[in-house]
Amino acid sequence: MAYKDFREFLAALETDGRLRRITVPVDPAGELSCMARWMYQALPEERRFALLFEKLRGVDGRLVTAALGASRQTYALALGVAPDLITERWVQALCRPIAPVDTTVAPCQELVTTGADVDLGRLPVPVWTPGKDAAPYLTTLTLTRDADSGIQNLAVYRTMVAGKDKVLVNLSPGRHGTRCWQSYLRQGRPAPIAWAIGCEPAVHMAAVANVPYGVDEMTIAGGLKGEPIALVKAKTIDLMVPANAEYIIEGEIRPGEFDQEGPFGEFAGYMGPVASKPVATITAITCRRDPIYYGYVSQMPPSESTIIQSLGNAGLMLKQLRHDLGHASVRDVHIDLTYGGVLAHGIVAMKPLYPGHAKQVGRLVADLSFLKRVTVVDEDVDIRDAMHMDWALNARYNPRRDTVIVDDVFCPADMDPAVPRVDGKPGINSKIVIDATEKTESGTFSLPPAEDMDRALALWKEAGLPSFDIPKRCKFMLSRG
Ligand SMILES: Cc1cc2nc3c(=O)[nH]c(=O)nc-3n(C[C@H](O)[C@H](O)[C@H](O)COP(=O)(O)O)c2cc1C
Missing domain, CATH: 2.30.110.10 (Electron Transport, Fmn-binding Protein; Chain A)
Incomplete structure (x- = not known):
């Protein structure tokens, strides 16, 4: 969907229930941003929306914030694709x-x-x-x-x-x-x-x-x-x-x-x-x-700023790894939407083709980006699922063997609060690369075979238990046997 202008996009957001009009008068010098802050801090991502302030105290005009980056869903609507296809x-x-x-x-x-x-x-x-x-x-x-x-x-x-x-x-x-x-x-x-x-x-x-x-x-x-x-x-x-x-x-x-x-x-x-x-x-x-x-709402994350920067730069990273640097077995890249945007956590899913391949890709990502933490996992991990990521880190990561610290990193954005300024200038930082790909033959998963799980799902439905979407991580796990 190619929106011809911003207004057409706002109309699409409204039709999709992702824009709220605020008709009470609001002061742009204070109340406006505080309201936006409540939305990001208190509402889960999928319930957030664009805020259209129709009456501003002391000044003419209307103002929108969080139009593009309320959530991955609003961003996907802007691109005209499903959220899973943004990258x-x-x-x-x-x-x-x-x-x-x-x-x-x-x-x-x-x-x-x-x-x-x-x-x-x-x-x-x-x-x-x-x-x-x-x-x-x-x-x-x-x-x-x-x-x-x-x-x-x-x-x-x-x-x-x-x-x-x-x-x-x-x-x-x-x-x-x-x-x-x-x-x-x-x-x-x-x-x-x-x-x-x-x-x-x-x-x-x-x-x-x-x-x-x-x-x-x-x-x-x-x-x-x-x-x-x-x-x-x-x-x-x-x-x-x-x-x-x-x-x-x-x-x-x-x-x-x-x-x-x-x-x-x-x-x-x-x-x-x-x-x-x-x-x-x-x-x-x-x-x-x-x-x-x-105007974009930024400041304390999560914010519109962290969401829009994370989603676009994940696509850029995937393109660079796969198309410019020839790592064709890289399947997907995700950048943590919540906390730090560009300074945050990048996750790569790939099929390592030789010993050290995952670490090599992780180091490349650390060098090419501002990301402070990079985790590389196998292609059978859903990198947007925090539970699955945590499982991979527990089951496949040995800190002493699988950690790389990248030293002497200059932070050009000049905004990393963990790095003290030296003589008024930005200091030097470091990065961590975690290789959480499987390195030992661990055998099969401790889950029943897929056929048994399928039969149990039919019984679940017959028993009238609550319906659910099968999580991607379960599909990955069951397909391995
Ligand atoms: C709301 C918002 C404010 C930003 N402010 C700055 C800023 O003041 N300085 C900066 O270097 N980057 C800032 N950024 C990030 C840059 O816009 C972004 O990294 C961009 O790609 C830099 O473009 P460049 O590589 O052409 O310089 C901001 C991003 C957002 C969303």
């Missing part, structure tokens, strides 16, 4: 990217404000950790461009609203937006930058995939959507922006302008540090008529 759909999109097309038909430019009329205070930008964040923050798509190659970059970098036409952008060392900005700095020119709010879901999903520098995430968005993303020339800067967005904020980072950014509640569960970051001056705000603001 494979990502692999297809990465293998078949589709370049964007330029257009002059641009809903995102129905209303245009430039110059002295620009005022970010008219947008419903939330304070995400009230009482602790320094200011309202944009948590949305950031577009930049490499001055030398002309290739654009799409990502999400938290952006602090510092005045009616000023923001501070969290451009961290090593990040692609930072490299784009620095490419202009080297030429002594202002760097163009834009924020897109409320695009077709594929654009939002592609932005947080950690693809190599020089790959325009908009081509991956095309692959995910199944058709090219329409881009239009921005009104005041030299960037192409998503034509169907709800809002576009255009700006430029002028050489030599810095200020203190933060604190801001971060995705690993603590407040992020205050640091000097580049100032961007806003040159235009364009939007649709009656625009809908979309």
